[in-house]
Amino acid sequence: MRVLLAPDCFGTSLTAAHAADALAAGWRTGAPHDEVTTCPLADGGPGFVATLRASLGGGLDAVTVTGPLGDPAPAAVLRVGATAYVESAHALGLGLVPPARRDPTRTTSAGAGELVAAAIDAGARRVVVGLGGSATNDAGAGLLAALADALLGPGAADRVPPALRAGGGGLGQLRAQDLAFLPALRDALRGVDLVAAVDVDVPLLGLQGASAGFAPQKGATPEQAQDLERALGSFAHAAVAALGTAAGRADLLAPAPGRPAPAHRWTGLPGAGAAGGTGFALALLGGRLIPGAALVADAVDLSARIAAHDVVVTGEGRTDWQSLHGKVVAEVAARALPAAVPTVVVSGEVLVGRRELSEAGVTAAYAVSDRPEQVAAALADPAGTLAARTARVARTWSPA
Incomplete structure (x- = not known):
């Protein structure tokens, strides 16, 4: 399976490039047979x-x-x-x-x-x-x-x-x-x-x-x-x-x-x-x-990149109501939908309901921190915890 990893930065914890590397490390651990490509993104903010x-x-x-x-x-x-x-x-x-x-x-x-x-x-x-x-x-x-x-x-x-x-x-x-x-x-x-x-x-x-x-x-x-x-x-x-x-x-x-x-x-x-x-x-x-x-997505030719893959994975530090108002997650989902490519979100936290995410074109969303007490651990090792969560996601999405 061909997987495109296109995240934003994870707040001040990980740049978009570092987040993409962590996602790639995790996906390769969970599904070593898949072809993985990284494409760090930004929305006007950091990076x-x-x-x-x-x-x-x-x-x-x-x-x-x-x-x-x-x-x-x-x-x-x-x-x-x-x-x-x-x-x-x-x-x-x-x-x-x-x-x-x-x-x-x-x-x-x-x-x-x-x-x-x-x-x-x-x-x-x-x-x-x-x-x-x-x-x-x-x-x-x-x-x-x-x-x-x-x-x-x-x-x-x-x-x-x-x-x-x-x-x-x-x-x-x-x-x-x-x-x-x-x-x-x-x-x-x-x-x-x-x-x-x-x-x-x-x-x-x-x-x-x-x-x-x-x-x-x-x-x-x-x-x-x-x-x-x-x-x-x-x-x-x-x-x-x-x-x-x-x-x-x-x-x-x-x-x-x-x-x-x-x-x-x-x-x-x-x-x-x-x-x-x-x-x-x-x-x-x-x-x-x-x-x-959208400006960054055009600059990196994101639509064409998505169309050449079987699934696109994006993410950010916290996926909440702001994410659906112009952020990278919403832009990736909007560009993946016409190509019939599933959009998978792996974020530090996911605070938006499944219905709202589905309406935005997101197929599935996974949080690194499911409970408040897990946030501190994720912040202590953001790349490691993101990679570990992505490995589990990869086993779910990648064909055996």
Whole structure:
């Protein structure tokens, strides 16, 4: 049997490449007669640049940017012709913040703006920003401030309120006049094709938005998550008002030309809530929001690879409701379905019901950790426990 192993990263425990190797080791143990091929994937979050470079080649420029807490963070810009790919997780990643210091009311997305500026400075006319896996929840306010510093010339810093650089907690105090620089910043980017490769298709606000849906896993208490929802909502209204007619119309249902689109047309965009709302900020600047998992899948020719195999195995650290909103698992299943190739998921945890997975095209799902007490053991040896679970799955799926 021909088996394609196409996982995402397993949180901060395993990169996609390491996860693929662990899956391969396990499958070869359980079914040594099968032909196994690995194809690491990404969805815009951690591993985005490394995965694309493995398929596209290109040059890699090392840069240092501002991390979520203001500390220097090493990052990279992948240049492929006139296109540059950057990974926001290099600057905003949850793994950059020790668990005891995680507080999305204070973390900043400024480093992502510095990455975009570095790509433009290197001559890129198209900049693709991978969004996902962030420790931030500031609606991309820090990114806007960093880009203003880089692109608007001397004196720009004086026009940017300090609250933009201080995390999501203080954004509710800002008004449209505080963001008067936004039309000039959008105009400065007019010659750049700005693309946000988002890891999830969720909006900025609401029950599945940046604050309610993701802030808790970044360290927010329930009260902080509610405060962030209010702050981001207020900031979004102020930012859209500051742009006015410069932003044009968000969609065909927006007001006629010459009038700004209402804020909810921007906050409700699929992917606006990615990376703590950084997708929203990039959309304000004229960026297009596209599914990151689909972009990577196209780059590695995933559909053709799946069609050449008998089963495809994917996985991630935790398969939950987010997985069905633009993540790698859903993308793999969607591409396997037309080819009638079964999709098998092997993840650290599986927190989605069989019915929901089946509707997404997943044939079967297996967890490394079936019980809460097994999670600690899996984290202590992520590659070994993943390989052991995959060996058992292989014996189930492979013909004797």
